[in-house]
Amino acid sequence: MSPSPSMARPADGPGARRSRAGTLHAWLPKLVLAPSVAISLFFVYGFMLWTFILSLTNSRMLPSYEFVGFAQYARLMTNDRWWVASSNLVVFGGLFVAICLVLGLLLAILLDQRIRQEGALRTVYLYPMALSFIVTGVVWKWLLNPGLGIQAMVRGWGFEEFRFDWLVDPDMAVYTLVIAAVWQASGFVMALFLAGLRGIDDSILKAAQLDGASLPRVYWRVVIPCLRPVVFSAVMILSHIAIKSFDLVVALTGGGPGYATDLPATFMYTHAFTRAQVGLGSASAMLMLGGVLAILIPYLYSELRSRRHG
Amino acid sequence: MDNVIRRRTLGARAARVTLYAALLLAALFYLLPLAVMLITSVKPLAEITPGTLLALPQEPTLAPWTKAWGEACTGMRCEGVGVYFFNSIAIVVPAVLISTLIGALNGYALTKWRFKGSELLFALMLFGCFIPFQVVLLPMAQTLGWLGLSSSRAGLILVHVIFGVAFTTLFFRNFYVAVPTELVSAAKLDGAGFFRIFWRILLPVSAPIIVVSVIWQFTQIWNDFLFGVAFSGHDTQPVTVALNNLVNTSTGAKEYNVDMAAAMIAALPTLVVYVLAGKYFVRGLTAGSVKG
Numbered sequence: 167m168s169p170s171p172s173m174a175r176p177a178d179g180p181g182a183r184r185s186r187a188g189t190l191h192a193w194l195p196k197l198v199l200a201p202s203v204a205i206s207l208f209f210v211y212g213f214m215l216w217t218f219i220l221s222l223t224n225s226r227m228l229p230s231y232e233f234v235g236f237a238q239y240a241r242l243m244t245n246d247r248w249w250v251a252s253s254n255l256v257v258f259g260g261l262f263v264a265i266c267l268v269l270g271l272l273l274a275i276l277l278d279q280r281i282r283q284e285g286a287l288r289t290v291y292l293y294p295m296a297l298s299f300i301v302t303g304v305v306w307k308w309l310l311n312p313g314l315g316i317q318a319m320v321r322g323w324g325f326e327e328f329r330f331d332w333l334v335d336p337d338m339a340v341y342t343l344v345i346a347a348v349w350q351a352s353g354f355v356m357a358l359f360l361a362g363l364r365g366i367d368d369s370i371l372k373a374a375q376l377d378g379a380s381l382p383r384v385y386w387r388v389v390i391p392c393l394r395p396v397v398f399s400a401v402m403i404l405s406h407i408a409i410k411s412f413d414l415v416v417a418l419t420g421g422g423p424g425y426a427t428d429l430p431a432t433f434m435y436t437h438a439f440t441r442a443q444v445g446l447g448s449a450s451a452m453l454m455l456g457g458v459l460a461i462l463i464p465y466l467y468s469e470l471r472s473r474r475h476g
Numbered sequence: 477m478d479n480v481i482r483r484r485t486l487g488a489r490a491a492r493v494t495l496y497a498a499l500l501l502a503a504l505f506y507l508l509p510l511a512v513m514l515i516t517s518v519k520p521l522a523e524i525t526p527g528t529l530l531a532l533p534q535e536p537t538l539a540p541w542t543k544a545w546g547e548a549c550t551g552m553r554c555e556g557v558g559v560y561f562f563n564s565i566a567i568v569v570p571a572v573l574i575s576t577l578i579g580a581l582n583g584y585a586l587t588k589w590r591f592k593g594s595e596l597l598f599a600l601m602l603f604g605c606f607i608p609f610q611v612v613l614l615p616m617a618q619t620l621g622w623l624g625l626s627s628s629r630a631g632l633i634l635v636h637v638i639f640g641v642a643f644t645t646l647f648f649r650n651f652y653v654a655v656p657t658e659l660v661s662a663a664k665l666d667g668a669g670f671f672r673i674f675w676r677i678l679l680p681v682s683a684p685i686i687v688v689s690v691i692w693q694f695t696q697i698w699n700d701f702l703f704g705v706a707f708s709g710h711d712t713q714p715v716t717v718a719l720n721n722l723v724n725t726s727t728g729a730k731e732y733n734v735d736m737a738a739a740m741i742a743a744l745p746t747l748v749v750y751v752l753a754g755k756y757f758v759r760g761l762t763a764g765s766v767k768g
Contacts, residue, residue, distance in 0.1 A: 194669070194670040199585050202578060202582050202601060209616070209639075210604045210607060210642075211603075213611065213615040214612070216614075220615075276498055287503055291503070291506055293751075294506060298742060298743065300699075302509075305509045305736075308512070309529070319529040321527065357758055357761070417720055431608070435613075435705075438613065439706065451608070454610050
């Protein structure tokens with residue numbers, strides 16, 4: 167696609183030729199980007215708008231365009247199952263994010279002490295992130311199965327009274343989601359923190375230690391404050407994973423017992439695709455989008471601000 | 477820090493032992509599920525009894541693997557997850573290649589041919605990385621129907637390309653920003669065109685980011701469940717959907733060994749990629765999620 171060689175008629179001066187080639191040059195990048203931009207406008211922004219419109223209709227099995235205002239949102243607000251799903255998200259998301267952060271930071275600090283075989287350990291901590299949440303769910307469902315899994319194993323060791331049947335306990339089942347999700351994602355948080363630790367100037371640490379500060383104190387007062395941006399990104403990524411969690415619930419608990427472990431993502435799918443409640447499902451999808459934006463906008467805002475200031 | 481901490485004192489030694497013990501304990505926590513999955517998948521059903529979770533198989537057998545691959549029931553059908561494994565491959569390979577190619581061209585145009593508003597377009601596209609996909613499911617289902625792509629592999633490829641391009645564009649854009657612009661400017665002065673510059677100058681240095689993008693897309697699409705379950709038909713299911721169906725099919729005695737073998741089959745491709753190219757995998761994870 168090199169510009170056309172000088173085949174121009176004498177009437178066209180060099181200036182005209184350059185401007186014609188220039189036009190092509192100016193347009194080609196835009197032409198290359200155009201399909202992606204169009205796709206994004208239609209399939210992301212258009213579809214968001216479309217879902218919003220569906221959420222204002224009384225669509226059931228198939229989309230209909232009979233508008234009922236915000237009635238679906240009102241229905242959602244009085245829907246017990248939606249409240250179970252939302253409060254589950256708060257419990258699951260909160261614990262998942264908090265435990266991943268603590269565990270990830272702890273492992274990263276421990277790994278940062280000039281450990282032999284550091285690479286091998288890192289590989290082991292991180293591999294669950296390569297798996298599908300479906301595989302994770304299937305494995306943990308087997309481990310947490312009271313009859314044959316961990317409970318049965320510990321009882322076999324002689325602790326006959328040992329109980330670990332959260333998977334079938336409606337009050338505790340949501341915590342099994344936390345266990346499996348932490349297992350999958352905490353290694354990734356470790357990797358983020360480790361990269362952050364390696365980026366801290368060694369001389370700061372040495373200076374603090376020469377001042378006589380103990381190692382835990384150095385970490386608490388000097389190192390961890392330096393990691394604030396990492397914490398910020400990690401919280402954003404993890405809460406994002408939590409809001410999107412769908413496959414893990416499907417594979418591990420199926421939303422059960424009953425609907426005790428429903429999350430908004432599974433609520434939306436069930437209502438829109440299997441219970442013929444397209445309008446209600448769309449309303450729940452819009453609220454999920456609102457949740458993501460509530461996390462994303464402050465994050466992007468602070469990113470842009472910090473970039474502008476330095 | 478070596479000269480500050482004296483390693484040879486007794487206290488320091490004890491601390492060192494505790495440190496390694498804690499790290500090994502954590503390693504056990506991460507490895508246990510994989511180990512149990514592997515052990516269970518080579519046990520005959522008779523050896524799966526309460527309390528034998530960690531026991532090594534007395535008579536190891538590959539029968540659960542062959543059954544999971546070719547005979548186990550996934551819903552109404554009983555032909556194993558093998559066919560669905562190939563479905564996944566048929567979906568993943570084109571989707572990864574197309575989305576990586578588009579991402580590379582986008583990233584190149586956005587960095588080396590900046591124009592007024594190009595940053596805004598990038599921000600516009602980037603938003604696609606962050607939306608919860610529930611918000612596009614219903615319109616997508618209807619659109620695929622209009623296009624005649626409902627329940628087809630082509631439809632799934634299209635969906636994965638559409639929602640993957642935001643990520644691949646991000647990767648390539650952030651990579652090409654760091655490639656010096658002088659070479660490109662010189663080539664422009666010499667009259668080299670858009671594609672020629674891409675082919676001769678950018679592409680030769682792109683190997684690392686291509687690897688990152690391919691691995692990221694491969695892992696994402698192979699592990700996808702939401703799009704698979706929403707848009708595939710009986711014949712076009714990806715392996716994750718088939719695995720979930722297999723585990724939840726309740727006909728006769730539950731064969732946990734077959735479940736675990738099927739889970740291993742679904743997990744192996746991404747695990748192998750991770751072990752072979754872990755460095756690039758981590759880079760993709762951090763680039764794909766941190767740089768907003």
